[in-house]
Each structure stands twice: as structure tokens, then as C-alpha cells.
Amino acid sequence: MAEALDAKTPSGPLEAKWDKRRFELKLVNPANKRKFEIIVVGTGLAGASAAASLAELGYGVRVFCFQDSPRRAHSIAAQGGINAAKNYQNDGDSVWRLFYDTVKGGDFRSREANVYRLAQISSGIIDQCAAQGVPFAREYGGHLANRSFGGAQVSRTFYAQGQTGQQLLLGAYQALCRQIALGRVEMRPRAEMLDLVTVNGHAKGIVVRDLVTGKIVSYSADAVVLATGGYANVFYLSTNAKGCNVTAIYRAYKKGAFFANPCFTQIHPTCIPVTGEYQSKLTLMSESLRNDGRVWVPRVKGDKRSPHEIPEAERDYFLERKYPSFGNLAPRDIASRSAKEVCEEGKGVGKSGRGVYLDFAEAIRQVGAEGIRERYGNLFDMYAKITAENPYQTPMRIYPAAHYTMGGLWVDYHLMSNLPGLFVIGEANFSDHGANRLGASALMQGLADGYFILPYTIGDYLASTGKRKPETDHPEFKKAEEEAGGRIRKLLAVKGKRTVDSFHRQLGALMWETCGMSRNEAGLKKALQEIPVLREEFWKNVKVLGEGAQLNQALEHAGRAADFLEFAEILCHDALHRRESCGGHFRQEHQTAEGEALRDDENFCYAAAWEFQGIGRPPVLHQEPLAFEHVKLSQRSYR
Amino acid sequence: MNFRLKIWRQRSAEDRGRMAEYPVKDVSPDMSFLEMLDVLNEDLTQKGEEPLAFEHDCREGICGACSLMINGIAHGPERAATACQLHMRHFKDGDTLTVEPWRAKAFPVLRDLVVDRSALDRIVQAGGFISVNTGSAPEANGLLISKETSEKAMEAAACIGCGACVASCKNASAMLFTAAKVSHLALLPQGQPERAARVKKMIARMDEEGFGNCTNQYECEAVCPKEISVSFIARMNREYLKAQST
Numbered sequence: 038m039a040e041a042l043d044a045k046t047p048s049g050p051l052e053a054k055w056d057k058r059r060f061e062l063k064l065v066n067p068a069n070k071r072k073f074e075i076i077v078v079g080t081g082l083a084g085a086s087a088a089a090s091l092a093e094l095g096y097g098v099r100v101f102c103f104q105d106s107p108r109r110a111h112s113i114a115a116q117g118g119i120n121a122a123k124n125y126q127n128d129g130d131s132v133w134r135l136f137y138d139t140v141k142g143g144d145f146r147s148r149e150a151n152v153y154r155l156a157q158i159s160s161g162i163i164d165q166c167a168a169q170g171v172p173f174a175r176e177y178g179g180h181l182a183n184r185s186f187g188g189a190q191v192s193r194t195f196y197a198q199g200q201t202g203q204q205l206l207l208g209a210y211q212a213l214c215r216q217i218a219l220g221r222v223e224m225r226p227r228a229e230m231l232d233l234v235t236v237n238g239h240a241k242g243i244v245v246r247d248l249v250t251g252k253i254v255s256y257s258a259d260a261v262v263l264a265t266g267g268y269a270n271v272f273y274l275s276t277n278a279k280g281c282n283v284t285a286i287y288r289a290y291k292k293g294a295f296f297a298n299p300c301f302t303q304i305h306p307t308c309i310p311v312t313g314e315y316q317s318k319l320t321l322m323s324e325s326l327r328n329d330g331r332v333w334v335p336r337v338k339g340d341k342r343s344p345h346e347i348p349e350a351e352r353d354y355f356l357e358r359k360y361p362s363f364g365n366l367a368p369r370d371i372a373s374r375s376a377k378e379v380c381e382e383g384k385g386v387g388k389s390g391r392g393v394y395l396d397f398a399e400a401i402r403q404v405g406a407e408g409i410r411e412r413y414g415n416l417f418d419m420y421a422k423i424t425a426e427n428p429y430q431t432p433m434r435i436y437p438a439a440h441y442t443m444g445g446l447w448v449d450y451h452l453m454s455n456l457p458g459l460f461v462i463g464e465a466n467f468s469d470h471g472a473n474r475l476g477a478s479a480l481m482q483g484l485a486d487g488y489f490i491l492p493y494t495i496g497d498y499l500a501s502t503g504k505r506k507p508e509t510d511h512p513e514f515k516k517a518e519e520e521a522g523g524r525i526r527k528l529l530a531v532k533g534k535r536t537v538d539s540f541h542r543q544l545g546a547l548m549w550e551t552c553g554m555s556r557n558e559a560g561l562k563k564a565l566q567e568i569p570v571l572r573e574e575f576w577k578n579v580k581v582l583g584e585g586a587q588l589n590q591a592l593e594h595a596g597r598a599a600d601f602l603e604f605a606e607i608l609c610h611d612a613l614h615r616r617e618s619c620g621g622h623f624r625q626e627h628q629t630a631e632g633e634a635l636r637d638d639e640n641f642c643y644a645a646a647w648e649f650q651g652i653g654r655p656p657v658l659h660q661e662p663l664a665f666e667h668v669k670l671s672q673r674s675y676r
Numbered sequence: 677m678n679f680r681l682k683i684w685r686q687r688s689a690e691d692r693g694r695m696a697e698y699p700v701k702d703v704s705p706d707m708s709f710l711e712m713l714d715v716l717n718e719d720l721t722q723k724g725e726e727p728l729a730f731e732h733d734c735r736e737g738i739c740g741a742c743s744l745m746i747n748g749i750a751h752g753p754e755r756a757a758t759a760c761q762l763h764m765r766h767f768k769d770g771d772t773l774t775v776e777p778w779r780a781k782a783f784p785v786l787r788d789l790v791v792d793r794s795a796l797d798r799i800v801q802a803g804g805f806i807s808v809n810t811g812s813a814p815e816a817n818g819l820l821i822s823k824e825t826s827e828k829a830m831e832a833a834a835c836i837g838c839g840a841c842v843a844s845c846k847n848a849s850a851m852l853f854t855a856a857k858v859s860h861l862a863l864l865p866q867g868q869p870e871r872a873a874r875v876k877k878m879i880a881r882m883d884e885e886g887f888g889n890c891t892n893q894y895e896c897e898a899v900c901p902k903e904i905s906v907s908f909i910a911r912m913n914r915e916y917l918k919a920q921s922t
Contacts (some may be wrong), residue, residue, distance in 0.1 A: 090810040105731065106797050108837055109739045125817065161813070168813035170806045170828040171868045179820030197830060201737055204833060211805035226794065249786055278733040310704045315715055316736045422754075422761055425706075488810045536721045538714070582726045587688065588728050588787040591721065634797040 040662040042295075042646055043451045046150040051667055055154045062493055063500035070095035071172045073499050074506055076243055077260040078285055079508040080107030080213065081204055082265030082480060083463025086487030089212035092221035099256060100213070100222055101245055103229045103280060109527060111266060111278040112483060115202025116323050118184060118194035119166075119480040121159035126183055130191040132156045134630045138189050139478060140668045143443075143471020144620035144636065146301070146644070149667055150450060153470045158485045163195055165488055173197050185326060186476040187368065193301060194477045196225045199323065199415050205480055209487070227594065231521040233261065233289045233459065234514050236507050240289075240459035244517045248593060251520050251586040255509040259460045260285055260495055263289060264487070267442035269302065271601050271608060272526075272553065274547020275322040275439035276308060282597040283604045286446050286465050290607075294454040295646035295659055296549065297447035297467035299604075300612035303474055303621045304554050305440035306372040309423055310392035319438035320423060322416050324476065327365045327372070329400035330353070330433065334393050338383030342433050344394055355393075356381055359632075360676055368673075369553075370473060370621055370634070371593050373437035377554050380436075387434045388435035427520065437554060443621065445613070447646040447661070451494035455646075457502070460485035460495055467644060472620025515664050525585045528595045531546070533578030537591055540575045541598040544568070544605055556594040557625040561613040565606060567676075569653050572602040603652055610647070610655060617641045638670050677703040677764060680772040681716065683728060686785050693785065695774075705765035709752060710735060710742060712764055713775075727791035729788040735760040737901060743843070744777040744789060750840035750899040758901045774883035778839055780848035782886040793839045795885040796853060802881035804857040804875040806843050807812055832860040834902040841893065841904075847888030852896040854882050855912035856904050862915055872919035879916055 047061070049055040065073065065139065073096050074094060077088040078100040088100045102110060122135040135156035140147060163181070174182040174196050183192040197204035216222040227248040234242040242257035265285035269275040289298045308319045309581070333354045335347055354373055355380060357364040369376070376393045379385065388393045401409055406429050416429050424434070427675065446454050446461040448468060453460050463483040507514075549565055551560035583589045618627040618634035619641075627635045642663050647656035658663055678701050686693030700716050707715070710732050717727035733741040752762045757809040767773065775789065783791040789826035833856070840853035858875050861867035867874070890909055897906045 041768050053710055086810075091811045104733060104739075104741065106740075106794060106837065107798070109733055109741050110737070111734065113740075113836075114736060115732045118742045160813075164813040164816045165808075165810060167806075167816040167819070168806065168808045168866055170829075170861050170864050172826050172833050172860070172864070173816075175821055175826040177823050179822050180817050197833075200738065200834065203836075204830075207833065211800060212808075212810075214797065215800040215805045215807060218803075224797075278739060279735060280733050313704050315704065315707055315711045317711050320736050422757065423763070425763070425765055492810070536718050538718060554896075572775070580721055582721060582724065588790060591717075591727055616819055 041352070042447065042455070042659050043449070043450065044148060044661055046148070047450070050631045051153050051401055054150050055157060059467050059493055062497040063492060065496045065500045067095060071097060072504060073097065073260060074099065074258045075099070075260050075495065076256060077262045077264060078243065078358060079110065079264035079266060079463070080210070081112035081264060081266055081463060082112035082483035083205065083487040083638055084110070084262070085209035086484050087211045087262055087264060087462060087491050088222055090229040090488050090492045091495070093656040098216070098222045099225065099258065101225045101228045101230060103227065103248060105226055107224060108207065108225060109192070110206065111281055112206045112480070114143070114201045114278065115480055116199045116321070116507050117186060117325070118196035118201045118477040119162070119205060120186070120193050120477045121163045121195060121481065122156055123160050123163060125181060126192045126377035128191045130193050133537050134191065135159060135193065136162060137668055139322050139469065139475060141673070142473055144634070144673065145471065145638070145642070145665060146298070146475050146619055146663065147471030148557060148663060149665060154490070155469050155485050157480060159481055162481060166205055166208050169212060171197060171204045171553070187366070189475070191464045203479060205484065209484070211421065220528055230265070230285045231288065231596070233292045233511050234517050235456060236511060236513050239457045239502070239505065240507065241507050242509065242514060244514070244521050246521065249588050251589065252528070254512040255517050257507050257509050257514065259499055259504060259506045260460065262460045262462060262491065262495070263465050264463045265448070265465045267445070268604065269439040269442050270440040271545070271605050272547070272549050273542050274311065274316060274319050276305060276319050279318060282600065284597050284600045285460070287600045287604045289454070289456070289459060290448060291649050293649065294456050294459055295447040296444070296607060297646040298444040298611065299608040299614055299647070300471045300552070301440060301443035301620060302621040303369065303441040303443060304437045306369055306376060307395065307435050308350050308438035309420065309438035310387055310394055311389055320419070321438065321440060322368065322420065322435070324412060326395060326416060329412065330343060330365065330395040330397050332365050332372070332393055332395055334379045334384040335385060344396070345413055350617070353379070362676055370623065374554050374623060376437055379533060392434035392436045394432035395435045396493050397428065398432070401429065439553070443467065443472060443474055447644065451497065452491055453494065453498060458498060459639065460491055462491055472622055525592065528579065528581050528599070528637045529585060529613045531576065531579050531581070534581050535578050536580055537595045537598050540579060541594070541601065542569065544571060544602055547571070548605055548608070552612050555623045555625050556612050558613065560607050564609045565613070568602065568609065575599065575602055604655070607647055607656060611645055615641055615645065633673070636672070677706060677769045679703060679767065679770070681775060681916045682772060683775045684777055685728070685788055687787065689784055689786055703764050705763065708735070708760055709744070709746065709762040709764065710721060710760045727789045731790050732760060737761040738864070740838040743778050743838055745778065745843060747774050750778070750844040751901055755907045756901060756903050757813060766788060778843035779800070780887070781847065782850070783839060783842065788810065792825055795887070796837055796850065798885060799850065799854055799878055799881050800857060803877035804869065806861060807838065807870060810816045811860050819865055821865060829860050829863040832863070832904065834909050836902060838901065840899045842887065844895040844899040846893065846895070847889065847891060849888040849890050850882050850887040850901065851909045851912070852904060852906065855908040858912045858915055859908040862911070871915070872922050875915040875919050
């Protein structure tokens with residue numbers, strides 16, 4: 038085992054750590070800032086906010102995204118809201134309470150100092166976004182409104198209808214647009230990062246493919262920031278956008294960056310079920326629906342009657358039965374696993390048998406259809422649009438789907454990876470959510486990283502190392518360009534019989550079966566045997582038509598799928614090694630008598646950071662021990 | 677369900693392009709329009725013919741990437757929906773479906789159904805923002821905004837930047853897109869200091885990009901997936917007039 042990783046967390050009391058570190062950080066002289074160039078990859082909440090803030094400080098910034106516009110990054114799809122410890126509701130919220138809820142919600146697998154800093158920064162994010170013109174929901178008196186969200190007993194979530202992610206992203210995008218107009222940011226949409234370039238161990242640039250011309254081009258810089266999101270599309274079907282991929286962070290991993298806790302993946306319980314083989318993605322509906330909906334399946338397996346024909350006595354309200362005190366509001370992971378179990382018992386509903394009812398009949402009896410429309414009108418409309426069923430009359434059918442990934446590249450307190458000069462922010466890093474993320478916390482973390490943490494910490498790196506930007510004719514760039522070009526030629530040269538999509542679907546199905554909502558040793562070992570076989574077949578039998586020097590979407594997908602086919606192995610490896618259950622990682626061998634996740638703090642109270650050793654070879658484990666000095670380690674219970 | 681598809685194929689910006697016909701069979705009524713195109717692409721690939729290029733990403737109606745003219749209607753016949761939210765059950769078995777890219781001078785075709793909409797980004801860059809540096813924001817509740825104003829601003833801010841308004845307009849006008857951003861920011865107190873300069877700069881940019889003018893046909897409102905009202909265009913015109921006189 039390699040030596041323990043040092044997160045470079047500041048010493049001293051928790052409340053003072055960030056202040057202390059901000060004072061210790063070296064500053065770059067304002068006149069010198071413009072001499073430094075920074076590359077930012079990805080334009081979601083983290084990337085756009087970081088790029089705009091860095092440009093405001095005076096750095097030269099180059100930004101890349103694969104979409105046709107930076108405004109389309111997948112942060113746009115976040116519905117629910119953003120948490121902040123403003124205590125506007127006077128209900129006893131505080132920085133400390135947000136910190137506590139997040140550490141506990143993460144099932145004690147996050148870094149205390151990071152989470153505390155996140156809670157400290159949260160209020161400033163709301164101020165910043167409001168000043169940008171984000172149209173947050175308001176009370177009649179003109180003050181900001183809040184709503185409640187899972188995992189918290191206070192009301193601290195700020196929102197803009199059901200489009201909070203969209204509005205926050207447009208705020209950051211507009212800040213970015215302002216810097217583009219001022220000439221401080223050079224924006225390159227339709228450009229996909231294919232490799233990270235390191236020179237003397239420092240991250241000094243990237244190789245990208247222009248998605249319109251197919252040209253492979255190198256860009257060098259003094260530092261590289263990856264804000265490229267999560268990897269839930271390793272399951273093929275997920276709530277992520279079709280383009281979401283692991284390529285940028287996986288390429289960095291292959292260049293020596295450690296990948297931490299890949300097995301911490303989050304499944305969201307309230308998604309619209311799969312309807313057929315052709316299904317391309319899964320649509321999430323806000324889990325606020327569980328406030329009024331009752332979850333049930335028929336008591337007898339194989340019952341194909343319509344829900345109206347099934348009398349009360351023949352229904353199993355399984356969440357209420359198993360968790361009498363939390364009932365339908367059991368946390369995401371527990372609600373998801375319970376649905377999976379009843380479907381495996383043959384009680385699932387809908388054509389596929391992979392669904393459970395979410396029934397509003399009782400709530401409608403209590404508050405009327407109008408009352409329900411006021412609360413969930415847009416969600417009911419969305420459901421009706423997709424399924425052609427009227428949820429006011431027929432219970433909704435829901436099923437869990439892969440949604441978010443807590444794992445990502447390992448970063449220290451400065452959000453810098455183990456490769457100097459490589460910073461990783463937002464969902465792409467492993468950071469602050471531990472083994473399970475609470476609702477409305479992803480937006481908070483992405484913006485905290487981008488607006489208020491990275492702009493300071495990156496300065497310390499630049500001031501300490503000085504200007505070292507190499508030219509792009511450096512041999513390391515040439516090597517990376519040749520590799521990237523060679524891989525594209527190789528993909529086009531296979532000329533096999535199967536489409537990229539068929540391989541990606543097969544990988545996704547395998548991962549969902551063996552490494553999805555619950556996992557066990559036999560299943561993970563099976564996956565670790567089958568993934569390399571599938572990968573080998575991919576490289577012998579994939580069919581990618583067209584050329585490299587043109588807009589070629591099948592080729593783009595092929596490159597991403599090829600990386601998922603390698604990355605999936607690391608994910609399973611991590612899941613196999615972590616012989617405990619925590620948060621989104623549920624090992625069937627490790628559960629309490631009541632079927633709850635059973636942590637093993639004795640042996641697994643650490644972040645697992647993996648180092649690449651070659652394709653198909655087991656990675657080397659580096660541990661960052663996690664110390665809980667302020668929140669007492671305890672077993673979650675929702676009965 | 678079975679359909680006959682007539683689809684625009686164009687290899688590159690330089691290529692002339694042509695309509696091509698493809699049959700699609702055994703389509704499930706529960707498929708989205710884009711999933712039906714996925715199936716077509718799988719078939720084309722199996723036959724050795726290059727798949728169709730079309731923009732898509734979130735597939736839940738919020739990213740604004742999808743951009744198909746279906747039977748002459750931007751995003752197809754379903755109201756208040758993007759093409760990814762349009763399901764095949766809205767068509768009749770045996771129908772012929774025509775699929776074209778957004779057509780506008782300011783949106784050059786890159787390939788097949790993919791067009792370059794970066795002109796919309798440049799309109800925002802011209803002034804569609806509030807100039808506030810990170811860190812200099814005042815306490816959020818220090819500025820009270822009525823619920824009504826905030827909701828009105830949200831109605832305008834809901835724009836997803838898909839460009840359907842431009843595609844459906846006989847003048848290829850981007851007035852609804854531009855008006856939505858101008859209105860969103862002009863309605864809010866935070867947007868006041870730059871109010872006059874913003875509308876002038878954004879409209880100037882809109883004209884430079886080659887978008888046409890508004891002749892009150894309201895086609896844009898009819899196809900807007902977020903149902904953004906043309907009353908925002910009237911608001912922008914007022915803003916513009918006021919800005920000219922200041």
C-alpha cells in the first residue's frame with residue numbers, strides 16, 4: 038500500500054480553517070495575472086462560474102465545451118434548488134447545521150473541512166446569483182422564498198420554479214459572456230478534450246478535437262481546470278444528458294491523476310420507468326412528489342389488473358410497511374432499493390414489470406385535484422406528456438435511475454489533483470458529498486468551487502510555480518496529438534458489425550445489474566470478467582462510419598463509449614474492494630438485520646483514490662484517511 | 677407504426693444538400709421523435725449508410741439543443757414542447773414526415789440537421805448580462821423584488837435558446853429570443869444601471885448577425901417550447917424607444 042494522501046487541510050479550529058488558509062495563500066500581483074493563461078474545460082455551473090471569476094481577476098482564460106453553446110451544459114437540467122445556510126426562515130439553520138446535515142447525509146465519507154467551507158460559502162452564492170438577476174422565487178413582501186428538501190429539517194432551499202439549475206447556469210453563462218465580450222475569455226464550443234498534457238509532472242495543456250472540422254489541436258496553459266461533470270452514463274440509461282461522459286477525467290486519470298471513490302454513485306427513486314428497448318434516457322421527476330404520493334405494488338406477484346381494480350387490502354404500501362416512521366419519505370437510496378426488491382419479487386407494475394405505483398388518490402381526496410395541481414402541476418404535465426397517462430386519475434409509475442456520481446478525480450483542500458496544476462471542480466471531483474449527495478447540494482457545490490474557492494487557490498499554485506507555460510510544439514503535446522489522432526483512425530478502421538450504441542447499451546445493462554442499486558461480490562467479479570471481453574469485442578467489431586475530418590456524431594460517441602468500457606472496470610474494482618455499505622454504495626453482504634447499509638468505520642473510513650497501472654490491470658490504491666472530529670460517527674436509521 | 681421520412685441530408689456547410697427518403701418500421705407510439713431517429717440511425721449504420729446528424733442532449737426539453745423542423749413546424753405539432761418531448765403517438769400510422777434543419781441566414785447548416793446558432797450567443801455577449809463581479813454582491817434580501825415582478829422576469833428568463841422562434845419566422849427574426857433576455861433583465865432592479873445601453877447593444881448585434889425584423893405574425897410564440905409571450909417583443913420595442921431618447 039502506498040503512503041496516505043495528504044489533503045493539505047489547514048490546521049486549527051474548523052470555523053477558522055478557510056480564513057486561515059486564504060491568508061496563507063500566495064497572491065499573484067494584479068499586473069502579473071494577465072501573463073498567466075488558464076484552461077477551463079466544461080461550462081456547467083462550476084466551469085462557467087470559475088471561468089468568469091478568473092477572467093474578472095485578470096487571468097487569460099480559454100474555455101472549451103463539447104456542446105454548440107456553453108449555455109447547454111447539463112447543469113441546466115437541475116430542477117429542485119440550491120441550499121444555503123441563510124436562516125431566512127428563522128427555523129434554526131446555521132452554517133454548522135448545513136455542515137452537519139451534509140456530513141451525515143454523505144454517510145461519513147466526506148472531508149469535514151471541505152464540507153464546513155462549503156456551508157460557510159453557501160450564503161454568498163445566493164447573494165452573487167441574486168445580483169446577477171437570477172429570478173429566484175419570492176414571498177409577497179419581496180424577500181427570497183425557501184422550500185424544504187430531503188435530508189434536512191430546516192427550510193433552506195432557494196429555487197426558481199422547477200428550473201433552478203437553468204437559471205443559475207444562465208447567470209454564470211451571462212457572466213461568462215460578459216468576459217468573452219471583454220476579450221478576457223476565448224470561448225471554444227464544439228470542442229472535445231481528448232487528452233491532458235503534462236510536462237515535468239505538471240498539467241500544462243490539453244488536446245482537443247474540433248467537432249466540426251475534426252481537427253486535433255493542442256492548447257497549452259499555466260494550469261488546467263476540469264469541470265466536466267459526472268459519469269452516470271456508464272449505466273447507459275441515466276437522467277444525464279446524452280453527451281455526458283467520463284472522457285476528460287478518465288484521460289486525466291490515465292495521465293496520473295487519482296480517481297477517488299468511483300463506486301459512490303447515486304440512484305434517484307422517482308424517475309419515469311423504461312418503456313422499451315429503444316429508450317435513450319430516463320427522465321427524473323422531483324422527489325418532492327413523495328411528500329404527497331404513496332408508493333405501492335400489488336400484494337400478489339404477477340397481478341396484471343389495472344390499479345383501480347386492485348382493492349386496498351391487496352396492495353402493499355411497502356415503504357410505509359418497512360419504514361413506519363419515515364414511510365414514503367425514506368431517503369433516496371433506501372426508497373430505490375426497496376422498489377428494486379419488490380420488482381425482483383415479480384410484483385413490479387407496467388409492461389416491463391420494472392415500476393412501482395406512486396399514487397396521489399388519497400392526497401387528492403384530502404386537498405382536491407386543484408391543491409395537487411398547485412403543488413405539482415408542471416410535474417404532472419411532464420408525466421402526462423411522456424406517458425400519455427393522466428396522473429390525476431391513474432397512479433404514476435416510477436422506477437429508480439442513475440442520477441449523480443459522488444466519485445471523481447481526487448482533489449486536495451485547494452481542489453487540486455495529485456498532478457500539480459490540474460484542478461478539478463463540480464461533479465467531476467470527488468469532494469464534498471461523501472457516499473451520498475443530498476438534494477439541492479450539487480448546485481451549491483458547483484458554484485462554491487467555481488465562484489469562491491478555485492479563483493483563490495489556483496493563484497497560490499501559479500504564484501508558487503511561476504510562469505511555465507510550454508509551447509504546443511513540445512514533444513509531450515506532439516505525442517498526445519498523435520495518440521488522439523491514432524485512436525480516431527483506429528476506431529474508424531475497425532469496420533465491424535455492431536453499432537457504438539449497442540455496445541454502450543450492453544455495458545450499461547451489465548453495470549446496472551451488477552454495480553447499480555445493490556452490489557455483491559459474485560456480481561462484481563462477474564462484471565470484472567465480462568467488461569474486458571466486451572471491450573475486446575468493441576475494438577474488433579465496432580462499426581463507425583464516415584470520416585475523422587468532419588462532424589461525426591457516431592465517432593464522438595465511439596470515443597466516449599471506449600472510455601466508459603475502460604472506466605467501468607475501475608468502478609467495479611472500487612465497489613469490490615469496499616467491503617462495507619455506505620450511502621449510494623450498498624453491498625448485500627454488509628447490511629443490518631433490518632436490511633440497512635452497514636458501514637465499517639474500522640476498515641473503510643477513508644477516501645479510496647486509484648492510480649492507473651495500464652488498461653485491464655488493477656489500479657493501485659491510495660488512501661486518504663477521514664477523521665470525524667466534529668460530527669460523531671453514527672448509524673443512520675429511518676424506521 | 678410505420679412512417680415514410682423525408683429528411684434533409686447535407687454533408688457539410690459547402691455541400692448543396694438534398695431531401696432523402698427513408699422508411700421506418702415498427703415504431704412504438706411511446707418513442708420520442710428523437711428515439712425514432714435513433715432507430716433510423718441504427719438501421720442506416722447497419723446498412724453501411726452514414727447516420728443522420730442532429731443536435732440533442734438533455735432529451736427532457738431544457739437544454740435547447742434539439743432543433744428540428746417537422747412537417748414545417750419548429751419542434752413539430754405538439755405545443756409547448758421540444759422535439760425531444762414529442763412522442764410518435766401524435767402521428768398517424770403510415771404518415772409521411774418531413775424533417776428539415778432550422779432555416780435562417782444567421783443559422784448556417786453544418787451538416788444534415790445541425791445548424792450553427794452561435795449568433796444567439798453573440799447577442800447575449802453584446803449585453804445580455806448584469807455586470808457584477810464575483811464577490812461584490814450585496815446581501816440578497818437587501819433588495820426586495822415583488823413576487824409579481826420576479827415571476828414576470830422568470831417567464832422571460834425561461835427561454836432555452838433553441839432558436840425555434842427564428843426558424844418559424846418568415847423574416848428569420850430573433851426578436852422573441854432577444855426580447856426575452858432584454859425583458860428579464862429590464863424588469864429587475866439589478867438590471868437598471870445598464871438598461872438603456874443593453875437594449876441598444878443587443879438589438880444592434882441582432883441586426884448585424886443577419887436576423888430579420890418582426891412583422892407581428894406571432895409564429896414565434898406559437899412554436900416556443902416555453903410559451904414565451906410576444907408581449908415581451910412589445911416591451912423590448914418600448915425599451916428601445918426609451919433608450920434612444922436618453
